[in-house]
Amino acid sequence: MTAFTRALRRTTARRAAAAGVVAAGALLLSACGSGDDTSGTHHGTGASATAGAGTGTASRTPAGEVNDADVMFAQMMIPHHEQALEMARLAGGRASDAEIKDLARKIERAQDPEIKTMKGWLTAWNEPTAAPSASGMDHGGGHGADGMMSAADMTELKAMKGTEFDKAFAQMMIDHHEGAIAMAEDERREGANPDARKLAAAIVKGQSAEVEQLRGILDRL
Incomplete structure (x- = not known):
């Protein structure tokens, strides 16, 4: 079974799993970092971030309160973005569809600055840039609710070219x-x-639009 087929068959199940994970995460974070309990809240320092949130422009480190949810978001989104960049960079020499190639370049332009931004925040917050090991974020395992590809999936994607690559990538x-x-x-x-x-919010808006674009690409391939 190809990586594309596996990904397609598991999409519905993963969406359901994602809903459960998000709900569980919300309960956990609510207990340790939100509401009236400020034990999980601290304040940012004056260090500078490398890039603005989602814009690639210079920006100061975010000021004000920082809670456990903010730290977890940055720590987990960094490796998530890094894998998206790895996937996008494969398209240059493998994709045959012009829209796939264009979208891959767009993903690189958006997510690389966001990685720098989040690493800058974590440094300013005196937090490690790497999150503790969490299920679903292991590149060597199977797909998690966070959408991360397994090592096997990435190996298969690297071996594909042309329309086969385009479909699997999408x-x-x-x-x-x-x-x-x-x-x-x-x-x-x-x-x-x-x-x-x-x-x-920028990630939700931008990536939701890209999901719709990718679905349209799949429909015509």
Whole structure:
């Protein structure tokens, strides 16, 4: 069974799983970082971030409250974006569809600056840029509710070319984006930092539009 077929068959199940994970995460974060209990809340420092939230322009580190949800959002979205960049960079020498190639370049332009932004925030917050090991974020395992591809899926994608690559890339990126959207929605609900929540909103808007575009590409391939 190809990576495309596996991704397609598991999309519905993963969406249901994502809803459960987000709900569970919301309860956990509510207990440790939201509401009237400020034990999970701290304040940002004056260090500078590398890029603006979702814009690629210079920006100061977000000021104001920072809670556990903000930290988790940045720590988990960084490797998520990094895998999206890895997938996007495969398209140059493998994709045959012009729209796939164009979208891959767009993903690179958007997500690379966002990675720099989130790493800058975590440094300013005196938090590690790598999250503790979490289920679903292991590149060597199977698909998680966050949409991360397994090592086997990435190996298969690298071996594809032409229309086969285009179809697999589109379906995998849909799954990957849907995972990012779920994580960003969780940050919008539970996060305290205004700039982190603004980036989460930008991810929801931008990647939702790309999911629709990718579905349209799949329909015509």
